[in-house]
Amino acid sequence: MSALTILLDANVNSSANYFQIGIQLLVAIGIVIVMMVASHLLGPKRSTSEKLENFASGIESHGNARAPMAIKYFLVAILFVLFDVEVIFFYPYAVNFKELGWTGFWEVLLFVAFFLVGFIYIIKKKALQWED
Amino acid sequence: MGTAQILFWSLTALALISAIMVLVSKNPVYSVLWLIVVFFAISGHYILLNAQFLAIVNLIVYAGAIMVLFLFVIMLMNLNTETEPQKSIWMKFFGVVAGGLLLSFFISFVISSADLKGKSAQLKEGEIGLIKTLGKALFNDYVIPFEIASILFLSAMVGAVVIGKKD
Numbered sequence: 533m534s535a536l537t538i539l540l541d542a543n544v545n546s547s548a549n550y551f552q553i554g555i556q557l558l559v560a561i562g563i564v565i566v567m568m569v570a571s572h573l574l575g576p577k578r579s580t581s582e583k584l585e586n587f588a589s590g591i592e593s594h595g596n597a598r599a600p601m602a603i604k605y606f607l608v609a610i611l612f613v614l615f616d617v618e619v620i621f622f623y624p625y626a627v628n629f630k631e632l633g634w635t636g637f638w639e640v641l642l643f644v645a646f647f648l649v650g651f652i653y654i655i656k657k658k659a660l661q662w663e664d
Numbered sequence: 665m666g667t668a669q670i671l672f673w674s675l676t677a678l679a680l681i682s683a684i685m686v687l688v689s690k691n692p693v694y695s696v697l698w699l700i701v702v703f704f705a706i707s708g709h710y711i712l713l714n715a716q717f718l719a720i721v722n723l724i725v726y727a728g729a730i731m732v733l734f735l736f737v738i739m740l741m742n743l744n745t746e747t748e749p750q751k752s753i754w755m756k757f758f759g760v761v762a763g764g765l766l767l768s769f770f771i772s773f774v775i776s777s778a779d780l781k782g783k784s785a786q787l788k789e790g791e792i793g794l795i796k797t798l799g800k801a802l803f804n805d806y807v808i809p810f811e812i813a814s815i816l817f818l819s820a821m822v823g824a825v826v827i828g829k830k831d
Contacts, residue, residue: 611824617817640803643814646818650821
């Protein structure tokens with residue numbers, strides 16, 4: 533217990549408090565590496581031509597994996613990134629919500645209004661509709 | 665050498681090695697995975713500088729979302745071995761020369777900068793990178809850039825839809 537209290541910094545905003553998260557990250561990566569290496573070394577290997585074939589849900593595999601894919605996925609992903617960044621701008625506002633008062637509220641409302649215009653445009657253009 | 669120095673040098677080594685691996689990897693998907701390691705190392709640097717919000721945003725947006733976009737771009741391109749463009753040896757040579765010139769420019773810029781002389785970065789402590797300070801600066805002093813950023817997002821949305829949608 534005493535070792536834990538030494539590690540914890542009294543100041544909440546000090547980056548020393550991220551030390552434990554770093555240790556957790558290292559342990560998680562270490563477990564994955566140990567498991568993969570151990571299963572590679574210890575597991576039995578009986579390679580036949582059927583086993584080494586690419587798995588394609590039971591059907592005969594044809595072509596290769598480098599086939600160009602539909603741009604619809606890319607469109608959804610790029611729209612996701614934009615709204616993801618929008619949400620991130622809310623975090624600094626939420627922390628300072630009380631102090632910024634109505635001025636901050638109108639600023640954020642204008643910010644969201646632009647996004648709403650874009651969202652209505654996306655919906656009207658049917659950009660998120662999967663079937664053509 | 666304190667803990668901060670050890671962490672700094674190991675994160676720097678990790679970032680540089682993975683950045684080299686991004687360039688060296690033959691498979692573009694491996695390059696993207698190494699780039700994720702670079703972003704994690706840079707997030708570690710942000711935490712060392714006590715810029716915690718920036719570290720998390722770097723992980724969420726860059727390592728999470730932008731890397732997915734990179735993967736999609738790689739998959740959108742037709743990257744068969746026979747269609748892969750081969751650069752001539754002269755192209756590679758001039759690429760190395762141009763990159764080296766840019767690197768030497770940055771190094772001389774940092775060395776000759778009067779503001780950076782004899783200064784060291786604020787490690788572990790300090791209020792400047794915290795989310796509360798950042799929010800105050802963003803919503804009081806940088807309101808106009810903040811709103812312009814939303815217009816930029818709007819134009820990016822419209823551009824993506826115009827390019828990505830057939831009709």
